[in-house]
Amino acid sequence: MPSLTVDHVTKRYRTGTEALLDVSFAVEPGTVLAVVGHNGAGKSTLLNIVSGLIRPTSGTVTADVGRGRVMWAPQRTMVDWSLTVRQNIELVARLTGTPVAAVDRVLGLLDLDKVRSRQAEYISGGQLQRVQIARALVADAAVYVLDEPTAGLDPAAGELVMEHLRGRAAAGSTVLVSSHDLDAVERTASGLVLLDEGRLRAHLPVAEFVRRAGATMKVSVVFAEPMPDTVPDRLARTLPAEWTLTTAPDRAGLAVQVPLATGLRPVLAWLPPELRVQDLSAEKQSLRDVYLARYADRTPAPETETVTVQQ
Amino acid sequence: MKTSLTLARFHLLSVWNWRTSHLSRVIEAPAYFLFMVTGLDTLVAGTRVDGMAYDDFAYAGVLVVIAVRALFWCMGDVANDRKWGVYAVARTTDVSFPQYVGSILAANTVVATVQIAAICALKQLLGRGSPAQDLRMAGLAVLVCLLTVLTGCALGFGINSYSKRDLMTSLFSLPLVMTAPLFYSLDGLPLFMRVLAAVNPFTYCVLLVRSPAADSFPAQAITGCLAAALLVLGGLHLAAGRHELASNEQG
Numbered sequence: 001m002p003s004l005t006v007d008h009v010t011k012r013y014r015t016g017t018e019a020l021l022d023v024s025f026a027v028e029p030g031t032v033l034a035v036v037g038h039n040g041a042g043k044s045t046l047l048n049i050v051s052g053l054i055r056p057t058s059g060t061v062t063a064d065v066g067r068g069r070v071m072w073a074p075q076r077t078m079v080d081w082s083l084t085v086r087q088n089i090e091l092v093a094r095l096t097g098t099p100v101a102a103v104d105r106v107l108g109l110l111d112l113d114k115v116r117s118r119q120a121e122y123i124s125g126g127q128l129q130r131v132q133i134a135r136a137l138v139a140d141a142a143v144y145v146l147d148e149p150t151a152g153l154d155p156a157a158g159e160l161v162m163e164h165l166r167g168r169a170a171a172g173s174t175v176l177v178s179s180h181d182l183d184a185v186e187r188t189a190s191g192l193v194l195l196d197e198g199r200l201r202a203h204l205p206v207a208e209f210v211r212r213a214g215a216t217m218k219v220s221v222v223f224a225e226p227m228p229d230t231v232p233d234r235l236a237r238t239l240p241a242e243w244t245l246t247t248a249p250d251r252a253g254l255a256v257q258v259p260l261a262t263g264l265r266p267v268l269a270w271l272p273p274e275l276r277v278q279d280l281s282a283e284k285q286s287l288r289d290v291y292l293a294r295y296a297d298r299t300p301a302p303e304t305e306t307v308t309v310q311q
Numbered sequence: 312m313k314t315s316l317t318l319a320r321f322h323l324l325s326v327w328n329w330r331t332s333h334l335s336r337v338i339e340a341p342a343y344f345l346f347m348v349t350g351l352d353t354l355v356a357g358t359r360v361d362g363m364a365y366d367d368f369a370y371a372g373v374l375v376v377i378a379v380r381a382l383f384w385c386m387g388d389v390a391n392d393r394k395w396g397v398y399a400v401a402r403t404t405d406v407s408f409p410q411y412v413g414s415i416l417a418a419n420t421v422v423a424t425v426q427i428a429a430i431c432a433l434k435q436l437l438g439r440g441s442p443a444q445d446l447r448m449a450g451l452a453v454l455v456c457l458l459t460v461l462t463g464c465a466l467g468f469g470i471n472s473y474s475k476r477d478l479m480t481s482l483f484s485l486p487l488v489m490t491a492p493l494f495y496s497l498d499g500l501p502l503f504m505r506v507l508a509a510v511n512p513f514t515y516c517v518l519l520v521r522s523p524a525a526d527s528f529p530a531q532a533i534t535g536c537l538a539a540a541l542l543v544l545g546g547l548h549l550a551a552g553r554h555e556l557a558s559n560e561q562g
Contacts, residue, residue, distance in 0.1 A: 052403045053557045070403060078396030078557065082325040091397070094317045095404040119328055135400070 003029040003174040004050065004143055009059035011045050011198075019045035020056070021198045027176070027191075029064075029142075032169045034189035034206070035178040036291070041195040043178040044075050047147045050176060063143050069096065073136040075147035075178075077128050079120045085127070086116040089134050096139035106134045109164065111157065126152050133161055137168070144168055145176045150184060162188040182288035186210075192287075196295070206287060213290040215260040218283045219267045224276040226251040231272055238270065260284055314406055318414030319421070321397075322388065326422060336380065340426050341433055344373040347494060348439060361496050363524040366439040367448075371521040372493030373430055374452035375513055379487050381423045382459035382466075383480045385415060389467020390476045390558070399556040408551045415464050416457065423456040447523040455516045458540055465546035471558040493517055512539040 004027040011020040020042045027033050035043045048054045050061050051072035063070050071092075079088050090103050107113050110130040115123050120131065129152045136144060144165065150158035162184050165175045169190075179185050185192065185206070192209055194202040202209055232247045235254070239245050244257040258267060264282055271277070285293075326333050347369035360368045392398040401411050431449045434440045470476045490504065491513035497505050508514045515535025522529035 048557075051399075053399050054555050069405065072403065074396065074557075078394075078399070080321075080325060080392075080395045080397050082329045083321065084328065087321065087324055087328075091318075091321050092400055092404065094321075095314065095401060095406060139404070 003027060003064040004176070005060075005062045006046070006050065007060045007062065009046070009049060009056045009061060011042075011049060011054070012057045019198050020049070020195075022059070023195070023198075023200045024059075025193060025200065025203045027174050029172050029174055030169055031191055032165055032175040032177065032189045034185040034192040035176060035195065036180075036182065036185060036192055037195035037201075038295075040197075042198040043195055044147050045198075046193075046195065047072070047145050047176060047178055048074065050143070051145045069139070069141050070143040070145060071136045071139055071141040072145040073132040073147065073149055075151070077125075077132070079128060079131055079135075081121040082119065084117050084119050085112055085123065085131055088120060088131055089138050092135050093138050098139040102138050106138045109137075109160075110134045126154065126157070129153055130157070137164065141173060143174045143176065147178050148180065149177060150179055150181050158184060182291055183286060186287040194295075210285070210287050210290055211259075211261050213294050215285040215290045216257050217260050217262070217264075217285070218255055218257045219264065220253065220255045220279075220281045220283070221271065221277055222253040222279040224278045227254075227275060231275070234272065235270075240266075240270075312413070314410045315413035315417060318401060318406065318411065319417035322414060322418035323421065326418070336384070336422065336426060337429075339380070340373055340377050340430055343376055344369065344430050344433055345437075347373065348434075348437060351494070361492075361498070361521070362526055363521065364439075366434070366437075367441075367444070367524040368496075368521070369494055370430065370434055370439075370445065371448055371452075371517055371524070374427055374448065374520050375455065375491070375493055375517045376488055377423055377426045377430070378452060378455045378459040378516060379484065379513060381419055381456050382463040383484055384422075385419045385460045385463025386467040386470060386479065387463075387476055388415060388419065389464050390470035390473075393468070393470075393554070393556070393558045394473075394560055396557055402556050412461070412464055412547065416460050419460040419463070420453065420456055423460070424453055427452050427456070444523045448520050451520045451522065455520060455536070458516070458536065458543060461547060462539075462543045465543055465550050468550035468554040472560045487511060487513055490514075491517055512536075515539065 006023055006025050009020055009023045010018070012018050023042075023046060035046060037043050045054070049056050050063075051070060051074070053072070053074070080091070083091070086103060086107065089106060090100065092098070093100055093103050107116050110133060112127065112130055112134060115127055120128065123131070129149070133146065133149050136146060146165070149161050149165075153161065158181065165177060166188055169175045177185075177189070189206050191203070191205050193200060194209070204212065227247075232251065235245060235247070239256075242259050242262075246255045248254060256267060348366045351365065351369065355365050358365070389398070398411065402408075427449050431445050434445055435442065466479065470479070490507040491511045492508060493513070497508050500508075512535065515532045516539075518532035519529055519536050522532060
């Protein structure tokens with residue numbers, strides 16, 4: 001049973017902006033679902049609706065409340081500037097009935113110990129971001145919603161946060177996280193939702209999204225001695241249609257680009273057996289690579305691709 | 312109840328943390344009172360105003376000034392809570408709308424009660440006191456503060472920016488104080504002033520607070536305050552259903 005269901009959600013602001021148009025998807029418990037898309041694609045609006053901060057114009061969001069509450073960290077800074085760092089987090093702990101010891105744990109986790117008694121107005125932007133994340137993580141929840149949590153954090157802190165989110169998902173929570181750090185998304189998320197101008201363009205497991213987006217793998221081979229004269233022509237003749245071959249000028253090596261789904265085995269089988277391979281490396285295109293290649297020009301994808309994401 | 316008190320505690324912590332900014336709340340009312348009692352009372356030279364000594368008249372006026380200030384402080388508190396995410400945190404952690412309003416009511420009434428108590432004590436220290444009557448007036452002022460805090464709360468839900476909050480405060484704060492008979496009697500004032508006073512809810516508030524020092528039963532004041540209370544509750548009811556949890560102003 002999904003822990004979170006977004007059903008035909010549309011949001012039109014009073015300014016007339018249509019931030020979301022008929023967005024529907026469901027998320028299973030134990031999933032880290034990344035929400036990706038260009039600036040203005042509707043990510044924050046979607047996450048704010050899921051968090052309960054704003055109401056959709058139409059459609060519904062249903063969280064499995066039987067499993068606990070929704071905790072959230074917004075993209076824009078929303079802290080009580082008059083309270084100290086610790087008080088901002090303790091407020092949430094008190095309201096959720098969380099033991100106060102959890103406040104100290106989360107302060108330590110996010111390296112906020114040194115500024116715990118400082119008022120929010122006197123800490124840095126990165127520390128404010130940590131306070132918001134700490135506020136979201138201090139209590140156990142069925143669903144965590146974090147809007148660009150790693151923005152403004154140093155790389156180590158960003159990785160720590162993502163690692164922690166993986167841990168929460170492993171414990172059975174659902175995590176919705178938006179991020180422009182697609183490498184972190186690929187390491188952390190099991191599925192992704194791609195939004196484009198308010199429309200849902202894809203809801204797929206990350207690996208499936210990468211495959212369907214036309215990701216390739218570049219296999220580079222170095223031979224022990226240069227290929228005989230006839231081999232390059234033979235390789236070119238037997239090259240499958242979707243593959244691209246580049247031969248080194250000295251015939252000492254080659255590179256072949258194949259669809260990611262092909263895998264390494266067919267490439268090895270295609271190589272003439274008489275060639276002695278000295279070195280072989282394979283480089284897969286990442287989520288970031290395919291996103292930039294396919295979506296960087298902001299051309300909308302032709303159709304919506306959705307598959308229910310399961311852990 | 313417990314949830315409201317928990318939230319109220321953090322509101323009070325906020326006031327304490329920013330105590331230098333809130334110093335005006337401590338200074339303003341006693342300063343008004345000292346000025347009125349030692350300055351104007353000398354000027355009117357013992358003349359009775361609306362059937363009472365001027366220090367009693369001004370005492371009630373200052374108590375209502377505290378209530379007016381409580382309205383705008385409370386409006387700002389709610390607006391800030393919606394901008395800073397405190398209200399959203401509360402509501403998404405299962406705090407109900409009445410519980411949140413209860414917390415605002417508790418915190419702001421505590422502050423207003425301390426201010427009222429300080430004025431009451433000051434009146435006794437100046438040797439102008441009539442303890443039993445002053446305490447009754449102070450108690451009525453606390454009731455008026457409950458009403459104004461709720462009003463501020465209802466207004467706060469309609470405030471989505473600092474500029475609107477500041478506009479509301481600067482536009483209405485002083486006129487509300489000056490067009491109600493807080494420090495002078497309406498008798499003999501021009502017609503337009505009496506009309507303005509008649510539509511100013513604080514006219515009825517101050518009549519209610521003064522009632523222990525007046526001879527007659529404050530039927531008009533009670534009617535006016537009840538009407539205002541009904542309007543406020545209606546406003547809160549509207550606010551409960553129409554607002555987003557967070558205002559969309561950045562920063």
